[in-house]
Amino acid sequence: MSTVAIDLAGVSKTYEGKVVVDGLSFRVAAGECFGLLGPNGAGKSTIARMVLGMTSPDAGEITVLGVPVPARARLARARIGVVPQFDNLDLEFTVRENLLVFGRYFGMSTREVEAIIPSLLEFARLESKAHARVSELSGGMKRRLTLARALINDPQLIVMDEPTTGLDPHARHLIWERLRSLLASGKTIILTTHFMEEAERLCDRLCVLENGRKIAEGHPHALIEEQIGCQVIEIYGGNPHELHSLISPYAQRTEVSGETLFCYAPDPERVRLQLRGHAGLRLLQRPPNLEDVFLRLTGREMEK
Amino acid sequence: MRELCAAALPANAWNWIAVWRRNFLAWKKVALASILGNLADPMIYLFGLGFGLGVVVGRIDGAPYVAFLAGGMVATSAMTAATFETIYAAFARMHAQRTWEAILYTQLTLGDIVLGELAWAATKAFLAGTGITVVATLLGYAAWPSILYALPVIALTGLAFASLAMVITALAPSYDYFVFYQTLVLTPMLFLCGAVFPVAQLPNVFQLAAHFLPLAHAIDLIRPALLGRPAGDMGLHIGALCFYAVLPFFLSVALFRRRLMP
Numbered sequence: 001m002s003t004v005a006i007d008l009a010g011v012s013k014t015y016e017g018k019v020v021v022d023g024l025s026f027r028v029a030a031g032e033c034f035g036l037l038g039p040n041g042a043g044k045s046t047i048a049r050m051v052l053g054m055t056s057p058d059a060g061e062i063t064v065l066g067v068p069v070p071a072r073a074r075l076a077r078a079r080i081g082v083v084p085q086f087d088n089l090d091l092e093f094t095v096r097e098n099l100l101v102f103g104r105y106f107g108m109s110t111r112e113v114e115a116i117i118p119s120l121l122e123f124a125r126l127e128s129k130a131h132a133r134v135s136e137l138s139g140g141m142k143r144r145l146t147l148a149r150a151l152i153n154d155p156q157l158i159v160m161d162e163p164t165t166g167l168d169p170h171a172r173h174l175i176w177e178r179l180r181s182l183l184a185s186g187k188t189i190i191l192t193t194h195f196m197e198e199a200e201r202l203c204d205r206l207c208v209l210e211n212g213r214k215i216a217e218g219h220p221h222a223l224i225e226e227q228i229g230c231q232v233i234e235i236y237g238g239n240p241h242e243l244h245s246l247i248s249p250y251a252q253r254t255e256v257s258g259e260t261l262f263c264y265a266p267d268p269e270r271v272r273l274q275l276r277g278h279a280g281l282r283l284l285q286r287p288p289n290l291e292d293v294f295l296r297l298t299g300r301e302m303e304k
Numbered sequence: 305m306r307e308l309c310a311a312a313l314p315a316n317a318w319n320w321i322a323v324w325r326r327n328f329l330a331w332k333k334v335a336l337a338s339i340l341g342n343l344a345d346p347m348i349y350l351f352g353l354g355f356g357l358g359v360v361v362g363r364i365d366g367a368p369y370v371a372f373l374a375g376g377m378v379a380t381s382a383m384t385a386a387t388f389e390t391i392y393a394a395f396a397r398m399h400a401q402r403t404w405e406a407i408l409y410t411q412l413t414l415g416d417i418v419l420g421e422l423a424w425a426a427t428k429a430f431l432a433g434t435g436i437t438v439v440a441t442l443l444g445y446a447a448w449p450s451i452l453y454a455l456p457v458i459a460l461t462g463l464a465f466a467s468l469a470m471v472i473t474a475l476a477p478s479y480d481y482f483v484f485y486q487t488l489v490l491t492p493m494l495f496l497c498g499a500v501f502p503v504a505q506l507p508n509v510f511q512l513a514a515h516f517l518p519l520a521h522a523i524d525l526i527r528p529a530l531l532g533r534p535a536g537d538m539g540l541h542i543g544a545l546c547f548y549a550v551l552p553f554f555l556s557v558a559l560f561r562r563r564l565m566p
Contacts, residue, residue: 104326
């Protein structure tokens with residue numbers, strides 16, 4: 001068994017004259033959680049579709065679980081579980097029926113699927129909902145059912161496109177916790193997200209994308225350390241451009257985004273001192289995060 | 305390129321069954337309403353026209369008009385059931401409900417899905433056509449046991465029309481386009497193919513056109529079976545229906561590949 005789960009080499013894709021993925025290369029090791037992080041339109045979903053063989057690259061090579069994709073994608077997909085961006089569960093079916101029908105697509109007999117349904121329901125915390133119609137489930141429950149459905153073929157690799165978009169914080173945390181337990185059991189996960197927090201909490205490594213190009217790659221904390229490496233003070237309530245000239249001697253770097261002045265300061269106390277006496281300012285001091293990395297690399301905030 | 309073709313065509317001879325079973329499970333939940341809906345329309349035509357017009361028309365080729373009409377209505381009901389299942393229900397599964405997307409993420413191919421959908425539409429056509437055949441037989445307007453010959457033809461008719469409709473489904477941007485197929489293709493076929501009156505009544509040029517229409521071939525096989533008479537040119541008719549079942553299948557798979565896997 002190869003230790004590389006996904007290998008993209010020089011992959012490009014153009015839709016109707018627009019470059020969506022531009023000479024992208026990355027490798028995902030078996031057992032790691034790899035994140036594709038970027039704003040809407042960065043090409044994340046297209047990459048996920050290409051990994052599954054749903055879209056053919058115009059240039060470059062893709063290998064997934066040792067199999068060339070899209071040429072032999074069917075072989076790869078037999079060992080992949082997919083959590084798509086938009087729920088595509090069968091609404092007229094019950095939770096149990098959804099799993100049953102899906103197992104059959106992998107060539108499993110009714111008996112084989114029925115044997116694993118209890119453990120999948122337990123994993124998804126849906127034991128009490130086995131006979132509920134999908135249309136009666138909450139958004140978080142639907143997402144967990146989609147996740148359980150993706151595990152029906154006991155996949156080595158799980159591809160997730162925006163797994164927690166549209167969920168409330170409680171439902172999101174439950175999904176994250178479930179994903180961590182999958183990683184602990186040795187599964188490989190590739191996920192796309194525009195949530196910095198999600199990427200930071202879950203991913204062993206990240207590929208930060210903008211307009212289909214890789215702008216950074218690495219462990220989230222290493223990226224933060226390498227790109228920012230100091231405390232951040234967010235300053236609201238004043239004219240960011242005036243404040244900028246006031247504090248820039250004491251800041252390693254500043255960025256203006258909308259009404260907010262981001263100040264990257266090795267010595268935050270000196271910045272605070274400079275701003276003392278300015279009425280109406282609100283200051284928020286915090287450790288750096290991936291949002292700052294993105295802002296640094298692209299000069300703009302990621303759309304929420 | 306060859307590998308990409310292989311990725312779209314059916315992967316094996318049995319994958320489609322999982323898709324058929326999915327649709328069967330969904331249908332079981334609404335079976336009664338679905339059966340009534342599929343039977344009501346052709347029954348109303350059969351008995352409304354059969355008894356109403358039958359008085360005026362009298363006998364056709366020695367058979368009461370309602371018995372003549374039965375073969376036409378059986379074939380037409382198979383055509384309509386297969387077409388509607390494909391352009392409305394299968395389109396919804398492909399488009400709004402994203403059911404096909406979910407299936408494509410498993411080890412099934414587009415060809416497997418399309419084949420399963422066609423087999424399912426043919427099954428519904430078979431149920432509708434057989435239902436009318438049974439009613440006509442019980443009332444004495446169709447001959448037992450020769451109606452048994454009609455049953456596989458009903459299924460094949462369903463397959464041919466499902467396959468044709470699948471091409472329309474692959475091309476249509478939204479539901480609104482299906483009405484053109486209904487009014488410009490299906491309805492004229494009803495009158496060109498001898499469903500309600502003999503093709504011989506038509507001007508020559510239309511008679512010639514009827515030779516190329518699948519419904520005419522279906523009726524030429526089903527009507528004699530229901531009337532208990534021998535059918536002529538069986539090989540030609542079966543061949544024509546097979547042609548309409550197979551060729552559009554490949555065409556629709558190619559079109560779906562372009563649409564769903566750009």
